[in-house]
Amino acid sequence: MNLKTIVGIGVYVAVLIAASIWVGQQAYGWLPPQASAESMLIDDLFSLFSAIGTFILLGITGLVLYTVFTQSVSRFDTSDGPHMEGNVKLEIFWTAVPLLLVFFLAAYSYQTYQQMAVRGPMDLVHLHHMPGTTPTAYAADLEPEPVEEVEVYAKQWAWSFRYPDTGVVSADLHLPVNKRVRLLMTADDVIHGFYVPAFRLKQDILPKRTTEFEFTPVREGIYRLNDSQFSGTYFAIMTANVVVESPDSYRQWLARAAAQPAVPAENPAYSEYTNKRLKRFGGWKTIAPAPPPLVNALAER
Amino acid sequence: MTNVPVEGIAIPEVAHPEPQNNWRKYFSFSTDHKVIGIQYLVTSFVFFLIGGLLSMVIRAELITPQADLIDRTLYNSMFTMHGTIMIFLWIFPSLVGLANYLVPLMIGARDMAFPRLNAAAFWMVPVFGILLMTSYFLPAGTAQAGWWSYPPVSTQNPTDSVITGEFVWILAVAISGVSSIMGAVNFVTTIVRMRAPGMTFFRMPVYVWTVFSAQIIQLAALPALTAGAIMLLFDVAAGTAFFNPDKGGNPVLFQHFFWFYSHPAVYVMVLPIFGVFSEIFPVYSRKPLFGYRVVAVSSLLITTVSVLVWVHHMYASGTPGWMRMLFMATTMLVAVPTGIKVFAWVATIWKGKLRLNTPMLFCLGALIMFVFAGITGVMLASVPIDIHVNNTYFVVGHFHYIVYGTITMGMFAAIYHWFPKMTGRMYYEGLGKLHFALAFIGVNLNFFPMHPLGLQGMLRRVSSYEPEYAFWNVVASIGAFLLGMSTIPFILNMVGAWVQGKPAPDNPWRAIGLEWLVSSPPPVENFEELPVVVSGPYGYGKSDPLVENAAALKEG
Ligand code: HEM
Ligand SMILES: [Cu+2]
Ligand SMILES: [Cu+2]
Numbered sequence: 001m002n003l004k005t006i007v008g009i010g011v012y013v014a015v016l017i018a019a020s021i022w023v024g025q026q027a028y029g030w031l032p033p034q035a036s037a038e039s040m041l042i043d044d045l046f047s048l049f050s051a052i053g054t055f056i057l058l059g060i061t062g063l064v065l066y067t068v069f070t071q072s073v074s075r076f077d078t079s080d081g082p083h084m085e086g087n088v089k090l091e092i093f094w095t096a097v098p099l100l101l102v103f104f105l106a107a108y109s110y111q112t113y114q115q116m117a118v119r120g121p122m123d124l125v126h127l128h129h130m131p132g133t134t135p136t137a138y139a140a141d142l143e144p145e146p147v148e149e150v151e152v153y154a155k156q157w158a159w160s161f162r163y164p165d166t167g168v169v170s171a172d173l174h175l176p177v178n179k180r181v182r183l184l185m186t187a188d189d190v191i192h193g194f195y196v197p198a199f200r201l202k203q204d205i206l207p208k209r210t211t212e213f214e215f216t217p218v219r220e221g222i223y224r225l226n227d228s229q230f231s232g233t234y235f236a237i238m239t240a241n242v243v244v245e246s247p248d249s250y251r252q253w254l255a256r257a258a259a260q261p262a263v264p265a266e267n268p269a270y271s272e273y274t275n276k277r278l279k280r281f282g283g284w285k286t287i288a289p290a291p292p293p294l295v296n297a298l299a300e301r
Numbered sequence: 302m303t304n305v306p307v308e309g310i311a312i313p314e315v316a317h318p319e320p321q322n323n324w325r326k327y328f329s330f331s332t333d334h335k336v337i338g339i340q341y342l343v344t345s346f347v348f349f350l351i352g353g354l355l356s357m358v359i360r361a362e363l364i365t366p367q368a369d370l371i372d373r374t375l376y377n378s379m380f381t382m383h384g385t386i387m388i389f390l391w392i393f394p395s396l397v398g399l400a401n402y403l404v405p406l407m408i409g410a411r412d413m414a415f416p417r418l419n420a421a422a423f424w425m426v427p428v429f430g431i432l433l434m435t436s437y438f439l440p441a442g443t444a445q446a447g448w449w450s451y452p453p454v455s456t457q458n459p460t461d462s463v464i465t466g467e468f469v470w471i472l473a474v475a476i477s478g479v480s481s482i483m484g485a486v487n488f489v490t491t492i493v494r495m496r497a498p499g500m501t502f503f504r505m506p507v508y509v510w511t512v513f514s515a516q517i518i519q520l521a522a523l524p525a526l527t528a529g530a531i532m533l534l535f536d537v538a539a540g541t542a543f544f545n546p547d548k549g550g551n552p553v554l555f556q557h558f559f560w561f562y563s564h565p566a567v568y569v570m571v572l573p574i575f576g577v578f579s580e581i582f583p584v585y586s587r588k589p590l591f592g593y594r595v596v597a598v599s600s601l602l603i604t605t606v607s608v609l610v611w612v613h614h615m616y617a618s619g620t621p622g623w624m625r626m627l628f629m630a631t632t633m634l635v636a637v638p639t640g641i642k643v644f645a646w647v648a649t650i651w652k653g654k655l656r657l658n659t660p661m662l663f664c665l666g667a668l669i670m671f672v673f674a675g676i677t678g679v680m681l682a683s684v685p686i687d688i689h690v691n692n693t694y695f696v697v698g699h700f701h702y703i704v705y706g707t708i709t710m711g712m713f714a715a716i717y718h719w720f721p722k723m724t725g726r727m728y729y730e731g732l733g734k735l736h737f738a739l740a741f742i743g744v745n746l747n748f749f750p751m752h753p754l755g756l757q758g759m760l761r762r763v764s765s766y767e768p769e770y771a772f773w774n775v776v777a778s779i780g781a782f783l784l785g786m787s788t789i790p791f792i793l794n795m796v797g798a799w800v801q802g803k804p805a806p807d808n809p810w811r812a813i814g815l816e817w818l819v820s821s822p823p824p825v826e827n828f829e830e831l832p833v834v835v836s837g838p839y840g841y842g843k844s845d846p847l848v849e850n851a852a853a854l855k856e857g
Contacts, residue, residue, distance in 0.1 A: 197758025
């Protein structure tokens with residue numbers, strides 16, 4: 001290799017690194033607000049993957065484009081390229097590097113996963129009992145044990161949330177900020193999925209089984225809960241709000257709700273089902289929505 | 302050969318008599334692997350167009366946030382049928398068709414090992430395709446549970462009748478499985494037993510290696526899907542409770558059955574396309590395939606690892622942590638043999654003499670899009686990231702970069718490249734390049750926006766969505782319509798060139814490989830005398846002969 005090549009490679013790699021770091025920074029902006037403790041960890045991981053991915057994608061695209069623009073020949077050129085069959089050193093190199101990179105990414109993901117477990121064990125996992133679990137910086141200002149338990153009911157096609165201590169049933173999920181929450185989730189009919197993009201958390205809810213799920217909301221606001229597992233005709237409108245609020249207003253809300261009588265919740269799937277005007281092309285028979293849940297606290301929009 | 306088949310007359314000396322040698326042979330129960338190959342390709346392309354039309358309806362619905370174009374039940378059936386058709390009636394059959402055409406020629410065989418089995422396997426494709434389409438006329442319409450057909454959604458039945466869309470769907474998938482198993486037995490036997498003298502494993506083209514690796518997956522993993530489908534059929538039609546939680550069944554069990562096959566299935570689809578890249582890059586760079594042996598063997602490595610990763614589709618299904626970690630590790634490992642191939646292709650074109658014909662353009666475009674899909678794939682393998690983006694449009698974007706950006710584009714590359722061999726005519730280069738340009742822009746406009754949408758949390762399979770997702774959805778829909786248009790120059794090209802294209806020489810690309818030694822199109826029995834292979838498949842830049850008896854191979 002002559003000096004010119006070495007400088008060329010150096011410049012190329014420097015540009016790639018700069019671009020990768022920039023994309024890694026941008027990656028945070030592609031995601032919803034960070035509303036749970038877990039979301040920060042996931043975003044850091046995603047940013048790292050994006051940076052490394054950018055390096056690889058631009059690196060390879062650059063080489064290909066360079067070849068295309070410098071090595072194309074006319075269709076009348078019938079000569080052959082150099083007869084290069086391989087290069088053992090190079091091949092070992094490009095096997096070893098991805099192997100190491102993959103080990104690194106898997107280990108890093110594993111570590112992130114463990115830290116998430118510390119802050120709110122994922123269902124059935126209880127990784128915090130595993131050896132080598134490290135507490136994280138965020139963990140310090142969070143309460144270690146779950147302070148709130150909420151029962152989550154999913155059905156075709158509505159959510160409802162029951163607070164066992166008070167017996168309150170709500171159409172919105174209210175949570176106090178900075179306290180770990182444990183959800184006890186069940187479904188009657190099909191598989192649904194608990195998914196709040198702002199929390200970056202997702203867990204399937206299996207029918208006739210209780211699925212436990214824990215996490216820690218850290219930012220006040222109203223977020224959207226979606227059903228993440230395709231659950232039939234009105235799947236798309238099976239949403240609910242998650243209201244994360246200060247412990248004070250949370251307690252006030254619970255007290256206010258406890259004083260309300262239980263009434264049928266508003267249910268978009270049900271109203272769409274009964275509204276014949278909405279039947280357009282298709283209009284096939286469908287499973288009828290389950291009756292709307294009876295709730296003390298109606299949804300706020 | 303002296304006994305050229307004459308129209309309407311069966312010639313006794315030929316082992317598999319051909320009834321006609323005109324267009325009619327494509328509508329007959331021909332046992333010629335080349336006829337069957339083209340039958341597969343054309344049939345699957347028709348279904349590609351049908352599946353494409355359904356996707357246009359989906360994208361038209363999603364151009365606005367409200368569900369205002371079609372009813373939600375129809376929407377659900379649209380994405381279910383789109384996915385099913387694209388996988389079971391486009392990718393699989395078109396790849397089998399290409400392999401049917403090429404493998405015997407490339408290994409110097411006169412036909413597949415079991416020609417009748419081969420024809421029977423093909424004819425099952427239109428049968429189950431039509432069966433699937435008839436479900437549009439059932440009272441409750443087609444299946445609506447997505448191409449995964451997860452119970453209990455798939456076992457719910459709002460009608461009184463047993464013959465539902467779901468019932469027909471399961472039947473069609475089961476027949477497709479039987480057809481694929483028949484094909485797999487045939488391919489594996491052919492490659493193991495029918496190679497020409499001197500065609501050792503390490504003289505086989507990489508394409509043959511990849512078909513071999515892919516078909517082994519079919520043999521190993523397809524029985525799981527078939528078993529799952531049959532159990533589901535019993536649940537749907539006979540009220541058994543394998544997967545029914547009301548009666549103590551376990552719906553997650555179905556997910557294991559399904560993904561134990563359907564994950565490896567993605568390698569069944571993509572491996573032969575890796576083979577296509579490995580054939581095309583050397584020809585149009587006029588250089589040997591870089592690191593041939595490693596590229597060949599890495600296909601078998603992918604086969605091995607691929608059956609150990611299926612749970613990455615089920616991270617959110619209550620899968621315990623240790624299992625999530627285990628499958629994260631195995632999934633990421635697939636990146637290594639795949640990476641080896643990518644680097645080898647880049648090294649192959651490096652310092653080459655590049656000819657940017659249509660097949661080469663498709664391969665270059667597909668290579669870049671494949672790298673992008675590989676990167677998002679490793680992200681999806683990482684459990685914490687997957688927990689966020691699983692079941693969102695991020696996944697849809699990722700797999701469309703594979704199924705369209707890589708596999709479908711690679712399939713087009715293959716069709717253009719071998720078109721002169723198959724038909725004896727040259728395609729029109731200008732139309733081919735137009736097709737490439739529209740498709741490349743279309744794919745990226747269509748499927749790139751799905752990544753930001755998924756990161757923001759837009760779920761897949763929704764018929765309506767929050768207004769904040771509108772911008773990227775409009776871009777995606779425009780891309781989809783462009784992509785739909787991109788097939789028009791392709792159809793014009795294929796039909797036009799086949800009917801009145803310039804006659805093709807035997808080896809228009811000056812390629813190396815047994816298929817280029819015979820005439821275009823090849824004679825019925827492929828080789829007058831079996832080739833005696835004396836060197837490897839990528840001797841560009843070297844003047845070694847490929848076979849000992851080149852002159853005797855074709856009819857004079
Ligand atoms: C014009 C080209 C195409 C467009 C516009 C398109 C668009 C779409 C859309 C919008 C979905 C729905 C995603 C969801 O909500 O789940 C989808 C799903 C899917 N597509 Fe495509 N697609 C195209 C081509 C293809 C091709 C070529 C294949 C395979 C060879 C394919 C395979 C699938 C599969 C397997 C699904 C999943 C269906 C499901 O979720 O049940 N698509 N596509
Ligand atoms: Cu649901
Ligand atoms: Cu998979």
